Amino acid sequence: MLTAEIPDNPFRDELATRQTPEPCTLVIFGATGDLTHKLLIPALYNLALDGELPPTLKIVAFARRPKTSAEIRAEYAATNARQSRQGHNDEFWDGFRERIVYHRSEFGDPEGYASLGRLLDELDAARGGPGNRLFYLASAPDNFEEILAHLKQTGLNEGRGGGWARIIVEKPIGKDLASAQRLNNTVAAVFDERNTYRIDHYLGKETAQNIIVTRFANSIFEPLWNRNYIDHIQITCAENFGMTGGRGAYYDKAGALRDMVQNHLLQLLSLIAMEPPTDLSADSVRDEKVKALRALRKFNSVDEVAQNVVRGQYLAGSVDGQAAVGYRDEERVDPQSRTECYVAMRVYIDTWRWQGVPFYIRVGKQLPKKATEISVHFRRAPHVLFQTLPARGRSNVLVFRIQPDEGVSLRMLGKVPGLAMRMEPVKMDFRYATSFGKPSPFAYERLLLDAMAGDATLFARRDEVENAWSFIDPIERAWHESGQPPLMAEYPAGSWGPAEADELLERDGRSWRRI
Amino acid sequence: MTEAPTAPALGQETPVSAIAASLPALWAADEAMTKASLMNFAVYSEQPGSLERNSRLIEEVVREHACRAILIAAQPSEEEARVRAWITAHCLVSGAGGKSVCSEQIAFAISGRLGDALRNVVFAHLESDLPLVFFWQGDFSDRWEPHLYRRIDRLVVDSTTWTNPVRQLKRMRAAWRDSGSRFVVLDVAWMRIFPFRQALAGVFDTALAKANLCRLHALSLTHAPGHRVTAALFASWIAYKAGWSLEASERVFVEEGEAPLSRLELRGEGDCRVLITLEPGARFLHATIRAGGQEVTQVSPAGRDDLATLVSERLSRGGNTPLYFKLWRQVAAWKLRFAMTAGEPAPE
Numbered sequence: 001m002l003t004a005e006i007p008d009n010p011f012r013d014e015l016a017t018r019q020t021p022e023p024c025t026l027v028i029f030g031a032t033g034d035l036t037h038k039l040l041i042p043a044l045y046n047l048a049l050d051g052e053l054p055p056t057l058k059i060v061a062f063a064r065r066p067k068t069s070a071e072i073r074a075e076y077a078a079t080n081a082r083q084s085r086q087g088h089n090d091e092f093w094d095g096f097r098e099r100i101v102y103h104r105s106e107f108g109d110p111e112g113y114a115s116l117g118r119l120l121d122e123l124d125a126a127r128g129g130p131g132n133r134l135f136y137l138a139s140a141p142d143n144f145e146e147i148l149a150h151l152k153q154t155g156l157n158e159g160r161g162g163g164w165a166r167i168i169v170e171k172p173i174g175k176d177l178a179s180a181q182r183l184n185n186t187v188a189a190v191f192d193e194r195n196t197y198r199i200d201h202y203l204g205k206e207t208a209q210n211i212i213v214t215r216f217a218n219s220i221f222e223p224l225w226n227r228n229y230i231d232h233i234q235i236t237c238a239e240n241f242g243m244t245g246g247r248g249a250y251y252d253k254a255g256a257l258r259d260m261v262q263n264h265l266l267q268l269l270s271l272i273a274m275e276p277p278t279d280l281s282a283d284s285v286r287d288e289k290v291k292a293l294r295a296l297r298k299f300n301s302v303d304e305v306a307q308n309v310v311r312g313q314y315l316a317g318s319v320d321g322q323a324a325v326g327y328r329d330e331e332r333v334d335p336q337s338r339t340e341c342y343v344a345m346r347v348y349i350d351t352w353r354w355q356g357v358p359f360y361i362r363v364g365k366q367l368p369k370k371a372t373e374i375s376v377h378f379r380r381a382p383h384v385l386f387q388t389l390p391a392r393g394r395s396n397v398l399v400f401r402i403q404p405d406e407g408v409s410l411r412m413l414g415k416v417p418g419l420a421m422r423m424e425p426v427k428m429d430f431r432y433a434t435s436f437g438k439p440s441p442f443a444y445e446r447l448l449l450d451a452m453a454g455d456a457t458l459f460a461r462r463d464e465v466e467n468a469w470s471f472i473d474p475i476e477r478a479w480h481e482s483g484q485p486p487l488m489a490e491y492p493a494g495s496w497g498p499a500e501a502d503e504l505l506e507r508d509g510r511s512w513r514r515i
Numbered sequence: 516m517t518e519a520p521t522a523p524a525l526g527q528e529t530p531v532s533a534i535a536a537s538l539p540a541l542w543a544a545d546e547a548m549t550k551a552s553l554m555n556f557a558v559y560s561e562q563p564g565s566l567e568r569n570s571r572l573i574e575e576v577v578r579e580h581a582c583r584a585i586l587i588a589a590q591p592s593e594e595e596a597r598v599r600a601w602i603t604a605h606c607l608v609s610g611a612g613g614k615s616v617c618s619e620q621i622a623f624a625i626s627g628r629l630g631d632a633l634r635n636v637v638f639a640h641l642e643s644d645l646p647l648v649f650f651w652q653g654d655f656s657d658r659w660e661p662h663l664y665r666r667i668d669r670l671v672v673d674s675t676t677w678t679n680p681v682r683q684l685k686r687m688r689a690a691w692r693d694s695g696s697r698f699v700v701l702d703v704a705w706m707r708i709f710p711f712r713q714a715l716a717g718v719f720d721t722a723l724a725k726a727n728l729c730r731l732h733a734l735s736l737t738h739a740p741g742h743r744v745t746a747a748l749f750a751s752w753i754a755y756k757a758g759w760s761l762e763a764s765e766r767v768f769v770e771e772g773e774a775p776l777s778r779l780e781l782r783g784e785g786d787c788r789v790l791i792t793l794e795p796g797a798r799f800l801h802a803t804i805r806a807g808g809q810e811v812t813q814v815s816p817a818g819r820d821d822l823a824t825l826v827s828e829r830l831s832r833g834g835n836t837p838l839y840f841k842l843w844r845q846v847a848a849w850k851l852r853f854a855m856t857a858g859e860p861a862p863e
Contacts, residue, residue, distance in 0.1 A: 008725070009716060009719045009720055009725065010719070010728075010756040010757055010758070011712065011715045011716040011718075011719050011753075011756050011757075012716045012719070012720070013756065014835060014838070015712060015713060015716055023720050023721075049816060050816070051710075051713045051717075051815055051816050054717075054720050055717035055718075055720055055721075055802075055813040055815065056717075056720050056721055056811075056813075089798070091798065091799065092798070092799060092814070092816075095799070095814035127721060127722065128721055128722020128723050128725075128726070129721070129722035129725070431549075433616075434549055434551045434581065434616045435551055435553055435581055436553070436579070436581075
């Protein structure tokens with residue numbers, strides 16, 4: 001017999017060590033696109049397989065192409081079999097696929113949204129409980145405003161029966177500050193900021209989250225985390241491929257600065273540079289990140305851009321033993337293109353903590369290897385005892401490897417065994433794959449669950465995005481609107497970027513970390 | 516005589532006094548090997564043949580939990596007082612870079628009245644600064660004593676292997692209190708329940724089940740012979756979470772089949788019913804909630820029941836020791852009859 005008051009779902013307690021995702025319906029706009037096929041459906045499938053997905057979650061695949069639910073399920077099954085982290089199990093898929101419903105509509109057709117509303121009501125009724133809806137803008141960005149407007153017109157931006165309605169917005173969030181503000185205004189007219197989740201999948205990566213843990217859960221680092229002990233910081237995102245898979249059309253309009261620096265790399269920078277948050281709530285963490293972004297020293301003239309930023313394009317070369325064409329010869333790239341596929345820059349954060357500490361950022365296509373990492377270069381110790389020894393490699397370097405081979409390493413000096421006093425750098429290395437055999441969930445898995453649970457910590461807030469654009473815009477203007485734009489440097493595919501990028505650091509007596 | 520393992524899994528026999536010096540040699544031979552360790556994992560057993568068995572267990576566990584493994588097989592009834600030791604490494608090729616990632620294993624066979632040898636061989640061979648996870652297999656013996664348990668961080672047990680679960684539980688709880696609640700208890704039997712707990716939580720995510728929870732009041736659990744502990748813990752957890760007293764007439768335990776748990780049925784007024792089943796050999800649980808003429812079904816992962824998987828999963832999740840003991844108090848109050856195997860009464 002019943003003897004106590006029952007909480008919401010008493011059996012959910014203690015099953016998870018994270019906020020519990022709430023039962024809801026996920027509506028994916030752009031359901032026939034690559035993002036949905038290759039990332040979203042496999043992420044949802046793996047979450048279900050791990051028992052993490054609310055069992056009553058339904059997925060509405062919203063797209064323009066004429067298809068049936070059976071057809072889209074079969075297509076998803078085929079890609080899931082190739083993409084799923086844990087493989088594809090037919091028996092489990094048979095249950096999982098029942099969650100998926102295809103809804104065909106043009107993005108601009110009001111009737112498509114009216115019928116979507118009726119479908120969602122039916123799904124809510126079948127599930128029972130509040131009508132929680134999670135909308136995912138996975139379509140081309142050109143469609144965002146139209147979709148949002150229709151969601152508002154049909155009242156789908158509100159939950160039903162005490163439920164919630166949230167929106168996940170994929171990058172790019174604008175192409176400059178003005179367009180980002182316009183998009184943010186459009187989103188804000190439809191969804192509250194607390195219900196808006198701007199996805200940056202870098203933040204879902206294990207090592208990106210580990211930056212906060214390493215910095216604030218270990219007492220040995222934070223006392224050194226300032227201008228007194230840190231000489232400089234490097235953030236590198238290298239890719240060893242070019243415009244594969246027809247990517248040239250999008251990329252040639254965006255460029256490395258907008259595609260990577262404005263979002264992923266500035267997010268990493270803000271995690272490295274932020275002050276300790278008062279707690280780990282979404283707003284506390286994002287408040288501190290946005291302060292770091294706001295303190296980025298902007299470039300006020302074309303000259304300042306030329307002095308601090310290098311842009312480049314790759315020429316023909318060789319990558320992974322294969323001949324590689326130059327950027328302008330890539331498929332779907334303008335042969336006269338002035339779009340950068342390499343950026344290196346020196347930036348400063350004008351805060352008490354970081355005054356005078358340069359942050360060097362570089363990102364590029366067709367570099368020798370794929371690697372994203374942050375390296376914190378500490379000042380050299382006052383080696384009065386060892387003045388006669390070579391200086392190279394004498395500073396301590398703490399490296400966060402974001403991908404691949406996620407981990408953290410620390411370079412320090414050790415005495416070489418022997419009668420002579422010789423020092424050599426040695427590396428202490430923590431590798432996720434070695435220490436934790438279990439593979440990490442993909443970034444999208446974590447982020448989708450967070451959105452269902454209402455945890456926005458790993459999503460970009462409006463002011464983060466706009467402050468990042470405020471920093472990026474003067475560089476874009478100097479490159480594309482000035483009468484005397486800084487030069488476009490060149491580098492052979494398969495090399496570590498243009499010589500000008502090396503000179504940027506050499507002028508400061510530094511060099512890029514060897515990766 | 517002490518069991519004399521010859522299985523290659525135990526590696527090279529080494530004098531106890533030479534273990535510290537011999538371990539580095541495991542690594543000197545091959546530069547491609549990387550040693551990894553996140554914890555000290557000691558496994559103690561008084562069962563014959565346990566070293567080889569536990570070495571195979573460690574080989575699986577290190578896939579997810581790199582550790583310094585210390586296996587101890589004790590034969591207290593042997594006349595000759597002797598300690599033998601073997602060292603080896605369990606290696607697997609990691610995904611990134613194809614390096615061999617290895618965990619060290621030291622195995623000890625202790626025979627005779629060398630009571631102190633247990634804690635000594637454990638403490639002398641711990642990797643410094645790493646937590647000590649101790650898997651005590653079977654009933655607690657005289658070797659379960661304060662100098663040992665006060666230094667354990669996490670205690671792994673499998674309560675289904677206890678000859679008298681309530682008595683063993685009391686002994687473990689006394690040690691836990693004596694240690695100042697220092698160690699966390701991780702019962703493998705608790706992990707066997709996990710897929711059913713997860714499925715049940717999924718059922719009660721539906722409004723239909725939530726609305727009818729208060730109408731449910733009778734529970735029936737089907738479990739394999741020897742798994743009444745598992746079923747009792749699950750029933751106790753359900754009762755605790757739902758706020759039920761679960762009188763004797765409201766709970767039924769059925770011994771049947773091979774899966775530790777194969778069927779949960781909650782019944783209530785009218786047609787109100789929750790059913791979770793695991794078919795023999797199936798990988799997924801099927802759950803149904805029926806009430807007021809409506810029915811909802813769900814499928815969820817069934818998990819695996821081999822010891823290595825259960826231990827690995829258990830180590831990955833935290834433990835709520837006070838809740839665990841609270842559930843056991845309920846189980847003890849039910850005065851259930853436990854049997855190690857079908858038809859065999861538990862000794863008093």
